[in-house]
Amino acid sequence: VSVDVLERSGGSLAWEQSDWVSWAQSDWRRLPIRQQPDWPDLEMLRRVTGWLMTGPGLVGAAEVRDVRRSLARVARGEGFVVQAGDCAETFERPTIGTVNAAAELLTGAAGVMAARLGVPVLPIGRIAGQYAKPRSAPVERVGGVELPVFRGFLVNSPDPVPQARVPDPVRLIRAYQHSSATLRLLRESPAGAAVRTSHEALVLDYEEAFVRWDPEAGEWFLASTHLPWVGVRTHGPGDAHVRFLSGVANPVGCKVGPDTTPDQLRRICERLDPERQAGRLVLIARMGAGNVVRCLPRLVAAVESAGHPVVWLCDPMHGNTVRAPSGHKVRHIETVKAELAGFFRILYAMGGWPGGIHLEAVGRRVTECVGGARGGVAEEDVPSNYESACDPRLNAAQTAEIVGYVCGLCRAAA
Ligand code: PEP
């Protein structure tokens, strides 16, 4: 690592200056970490991760390199990304129908955008591994009883009984098997072949077991997914998650929120993209419709002035979650549109390229988000077909509406 890199990092984290030179897949273990399960059975965890480590990875190095190349084109303004899927995948059988529907939703959206915008559009699913959820509180109340919170199928069960909420390491194997089955269905489906995978790399005991060596490129890569991302709750520049993802050759995503400061973002970018390579880093802005115009410009400027050729995506979902009268978490289509409009306006005004969108969406007629022109969902309809294991998703009609709206934003600015 060059002296230059150390100087740019400001030397603010002294321990890293020597450690930065070499990276090992387990060195995140020495760093501050958030959002990890409290595994009660560490011996079982060791056996499970040992088993995963010696098995075949889920994605190959050549594919990972290919996604990086596609993202490099997006970073240069020659393409667009549509990343979408469940907030939380479940361990229900990955049926051909479900996977086909997800693939069709993604490639359908990508096809519409490619035709209207005249640039290649890369479809990336929140799929085949999106099983772990960061949570804002460690406990929740269900029917007057306090329970450890549900952390995604990778960790525990959503059933509202204490025993179901105990983290179970055997779930890591089930996650691997479900990812593997989902990927296989995706690869065999006509629509799915072009789809790439992504998930939040949250539970590092699991992710560490998928670090593999790519002999052709001479680098480590993460074989659990094409595009791992780090969430807003775990993106501390000196923390475990950023350290872990800094050492794998995959393209990596990082969520950026209204509380992310320009200085913090510069340090994150320095850790994750020290070489300043197009296609390496995808920043996913999830500011909230009311914050995007105020908060995004200084973040875009910070990244730009530090010389990182990132892909900027807009996640108009996670900053806009509210409670419906029924108590369900919802998002309103009009608010989603407002954040998208703000994002596009700012990126264009600053001479940047709005590289794409990140949605929670499903190809079924769920009633989790409110609004929509065709067959819109009213607030009182929300309980009728609410299936999400975590956050509310756009249904197929709402997704089509958002995709059309985004095409309009692109063309208006072109
Ligand atoms: C998510 O993408 O489901 C999520 C939890 O996002 P964030 O880290 O942006 O809150």
Ligand code: CO
């Ligand atoms: Co979510």
